[in-house]
Amino acid sequence: MKRANVTVALTLIGLAVFVLLEAGKLSFGSMRVPQTAFFPVVLATLLLVFSLILLGQALRGAETGRGPERIEAEGWARIGATLATMVGFALVLERLGFLLSTFLLMALLLRAIESQAWPKVATVALVTSLVAYAIFGWLLGIPLPAGILGF
Amino acid sequence: MALTPTNLLFCFIGSVVGTLVGVLPGLGPVGAVAFLLSLTFKMEPATAIIMLAGIYYGAMYGGSTTSILVNIPGETASVVTCLDGYRMARQGRAGAALGISAFGSFIAGTFGVIGLMFLAPPLGRAALRFGPPEYFALTLTGLTLVAYLTQGSLTKALIMTILGLLAGVVGMDPISGEERFAYGSLTLRDGFGLVPVAMGLFGITEILENLVVISTQSVYETKIKGLLPNRQDWRDSAWPIARGSVLGFFLGILPGPGPVISSFVSYAMEKRLSRYPEKFGTGVIEGVAGPESANNSATAGSFIPLLSLGIPTSAIMALFMGALMIHGIQPGPLFIVKYPDLFWGFIASMYIGNVMLLVLNLPLIGLWVRLLKTPYVILFPLILLFCLIGVYSLNSNVGEIVIMLAFGIFGFFLRRAGFEGAPFILAMVLGPIMETSLRQSLLISRGSFGIFVTRPICAVLIALTASFLCWPLLRRKKSGRG
Numbered sequence: 001m002k003r004a005n006v007t008v009a010l011t012l013i014g015l016a017v018f019v020l021l022e023a024g025k026l027s028f029g030s031m032r033v034p035q036t037a038f039f040p041v042v043l044a045t046l047l048l049v050f051s052l053i054l055l056g057q058a059l060r061g062a063e064t065g066r067g068p069e070r071i072e073a074e075g076w077a078r079i080g081a082t083l084a085t086m087v088g089f090a091l092v093l094e095r096l097g098f099l100l101s102t103f104l105l106m107a108l109l110l111r112a113i114e115s116q117a118w119p120k121v122a123t124v125a126l127v128t129s130l131v132a133y134a135i136f137g138w139l140l141g142i143p144l145p146a147g148i149l150g151f
Numbered sequence: 152m153a154l155t156p157t158n159l160l161f162c163f164i165g166s167v168v169g170t171l172v173g174v175l176p177g178l179g180p181v182g183a184v185a186f187l188l189s190l191t192f193k194m195e196p197a198t199a200i201i202m203l204a205g206i207y208y209g210a211m212y213g214g215s216t217t218s219i220l221v222n223i224p225g226e227t228a229s230v231v232t233c234l235d236g237y238r239m240a241r242q243g244r245a246g247a248a249l250g251i252s253a254f255g256s257f258i259a260g261t262f263g264v265i266g267l268m269f270l271a272p273p274l275g276r277a278a279l280r281f282g283p284p285e286y287f288a289l290t291l292t293g294l295t296l297v298a299y300l301t302q303g304s305l306t307k308a309l310i311m312t313i314l315g316l317l318a319g320v321v322g323m324d325p326i327s328g329e330e331r332f333a334y335g336s337l338t339l340r341d342g343f344g345l346v347p348v349a350m351g352l353f354g355i356t357e358i359l360e361n362l363v364v365i366s367t368q369s370v371y372e373t374k375i376k377g378l379l380p381n382r383q384d385w386r387d388s389a390w391p392i393a394r395g396s397v398l399g400f401f402l403g404i405l406p407g408p409g410p411v412i413s414s415f416v417s418y419a420m421e422k423r424l425s426r427y428p429e430k431f432g433t434g435v436i437e438g439v440a441g442p443e444s445a446n447n448s449a450t451a452g453s454f455i456p457l458l459s460l461g462i463p464t465s466a467i468m469a470l471f472m473g474a475l476m477i478h479g480i481q482p483g484p485l486f487i488v489k490y491p492d493l494f495w496g497f498i499a500s501m502y503i504g505n506v507m508l509l510v511l512n513l514p515l516i517g518l519w520v521r522l523l524k525t526p527y528v529i530l531f532p533l534i535l536l537f538c539l540i541g542v543y544s545l546n547s548n549v550g551e552i553v554i555m556l557a558f559g560i561f562g563f564f565l566r567r568a569g570f571e572g573a574p575f576i577l578a579m580v581l582g583p584i585m586e587t588s589l590r591q592s593l594l595i596s597r598g599s600f601g602i603f604v605t606r607p608i609c610a611v612l613i614a615l616t617a618s619f620l621c622w623p624l625l626r627r628k629k630s631g632r633g
Binding site: 004005007008012019022023026030031032033034035036038039040043044046047050051053054057069071075078079082083086087089090091093094102105106109110113114116124128132136143145 | 327362528552
């Protein structure tokens with residue numbers, strides 16, 4: 001937990017500094033007439049203060065809660081595969097269209113979480129994408145991208 | 152007006168979806184409301200709010216089912232129910248536990264709605280005397296209290312609050328309209344959308360956490376016979392239900408996750424008041440009746456600040472505020488005056504919703520139990536798919552999917568490091584209100600901060616806030632010396 005806290009604290013300090021620098025480009029105004037940069041600067045300053053407090057607590061070894069449980073390599077693999085698949089979905093959605101993208105998404109997600117036979121995966125993915133299209137595209141009338149399949 | 156077929160239908164849909172969400176692990180009411188928000192665009196505002204409220208209520212009802220049957224709380228406000236509820240199930244008394252939970256929730260929920268009906272309008276009138284300094288103080292108090300009540304370190308909760316406020320800064324300055332931190336991106340120019348962020352922090356993060364260790368849940372195989380509690384059960388539960396209703400309602404009004412807190416406080420209260428406190432944890436019905444009632448009346452109470460003052464006091468209220476604003480309705484003290492139909496229709500639907508849920512929950516328990524056995528392998532991808540489509544359906548903007556995923560990852564790592572998401576999202580929604588009232592106050596006072604202490608209501612709120620911030624420090628000093 002201590003290492004996690006130190007890392008987070010340092011990252012936040014970096015963020016606070018970044019915000020201060022960026023906000024410096026906007027007009028601050030004055031106390032009488034606070035302008036655009038006023039609030040961000042106040043917030044970034046507070047963030048800096050609290051991040052330093054956090055850093056101090058972490059370095060001193062103060063108990064700030066239980067550490068996170070260890071994640072096995074398997075767990076990271078599942079999380080990584082799931083995220084990668086979803087990012088991939090976002091990237092191809094408008095190119096390949098809803099049906100195809102959803103099919104690929106479901107197929108890959110089903111495999112990412114647990115290894116299963118391809119026929120089962122393919123069937124579930126196909127059924128899901130068709131049903132999803134029916135519900136969201138047709139029943140609820142949400143505009144879904146057509147992509148290369150043309151519908 | 153709440154009795155139109157459309158509204159009744161959506162009240163029903165909301166209640167069912169809510170119960171479903173409450174029963175299934177991995178997607179809490181916040182995530183579900185966020186997702187369904189996007190689908191309510193085409194609806195009338197009244198219908199949308201009625202449905203979303205149904206979800207909130209339904210989730211409270213549904214969460215208790217899994218707590219009792221599987222010892223896994225469907226959502227945080229039902230954690231306490233696991234203690235005695237599951238024990239009762241193991242003793243073959245699942246039916247009584249589920250029954251008293253449903254009835255207690257109904258009674259408390261109805262009480263809460265009545266309270267809402269009587270308290271909100273006068274409070275709204277009183278709030279008309281609030282000016283920018285009072286609003287600034289209110290947001291400050293609300294955020295501080297929520298941070299204070301969040302699990303874990305106060306420092307971390309405050310940091311999440313500040314990060315949320317900063318997230319709210321991205322986009323257009325609410326007073327001057329200037330672009331801030333948008334870097335030319337059209338998506339960012341509108342700021343981080345509430346729905347992508349809420350779904351990321353509460354939907355995606357949850358699922359990712361569940362992926363860490365896939366555990367097989369064993370649903371306690373029990374024939375649930377006799378869903379009705381017997382007379383002794385009723386006698387034992389009467390006072391806990393009454394106390395829970397009142398306690399929950401008032402705790403719900405205060406800023407913070409009302410239902411969660413009230414369930415814990417009710418359990419502690421019942422244990423303290425009981426003639427046999429040592430039996431708590433072994434399957435005592437008071438330990439189910441009290442907390443379950445409290446969390447339901449708290450849901451009604453938590454609407455009061457939003458409907459009468461226009462200030463959301465928890466993550467889910469922030470979403471309701473978002474829902475109203477999407478339909479072009481500005482919540483505030485004049486809300487009840489300007490939209491009486493909406494307000495009263497909403498109240499009526501909460502009554503109806505409570506009845507529907509009572510009727511639904513008991514017979515449908517078998518269905519929920521069967522659903523709990525759905526393999527997580529299929530469940531998780533489905534939930535993720537709903538999240539992705541939901542976000543895309545808002546503005547057909549792939550960028551918002553990216554924002555949702557980014558916040559999902561962000562939430563995942565922060566949660567592991569002990570940072571919670573509720574203060575963040577509340578801060579993000581309150582940020583613009585806070586900034587606007589702060590700047591307006593300073594304009595009025597010509598730069599003097601004195602305005603915050605010379606106006607009475609404001610001064611009281613500021614004093615409250617200061618005491619919450621200083622309390623932990625004082626406590627530590629005392630124990631340090633001792």
